[in-house]
Amino acid sequence: MSTPTLSVIDYLIIGMVLIINLYFGLRYAKNQRTTETYFAARGRVPAWAIGMSLLATLISSVTFLGYPSEGYSSNWILLVQGLMVPIILLGTIWFIVPLYRKVIGLSTYEYFEKRFGSFARYYSSTAFVLRQFSSMGTVFFLLSVALTNMTGATPFTSSLSLA
Numbered sequence: 001m002s003t004p005t006l007s008v009i010d011y012l013i014i015g016m017v018l019i020i021n022l023y024f025g026l027r028y029a030k031n032q033r034t035t036e037t038y039f040a041a042r043g044r045v046p047a048w049a050i051g052m053s054l055l056a057t058l059i060s061s062v063t064f065l066g067y068p069s070e071g072y073s074s075n076w077i078l079l080v081q082g083l084m085v086p087i088i089l090l091g092t093i094w095f096i097v098p099l100y101r102k103v104i105g106l107s108t109y110e111y112f113e114k115r116f117g118s119f120a121r122y123y124s125s126t127a128f129v130l131r132q133f134s135s136m137g138t139v140f141f142l143l144s145v146a147l148t149n150m151t152g153a154t155p156f157t158s159s160l161s162l163a
Helices: 008-029 035-043 047-058 061-073 077-104 108-116 118-151 155-162
Strands: none
Touching (some): 061 077, 061 118, 108 118, 118 155
């Protein structure tokens, strides 16, 4: 077990961030009446905000822990892919998001059903959920490793705190 590296100030900052997120979540949750309002905000979200949301979605513990360790131990190809993300996101903000809003509608799965039938919708959404579940183990494990090193807690306690 390593020695903890977080101070009281670090814990206070983490607590404040969690409280602020909870406040805004509860404040704006009462405005969500329909599925379209919840997922698309009736089309009022600017393309740059959607791009930032996509960027935040792409970042996980694998980005911060897995990619650098892979680069250090073998090659830098994952770093090159990571450096391409901002360029791809700019293209997404300028071209894909406006096209998506105009052509697809609320979700990709809705479009798949319109274009290819209900089987395509259910297959693609099931495949997405299974892919997300399969990657969650790696993401939680790497977060547990980081928390164990920062707090000095046992790996089991770190894993339990993430659940």
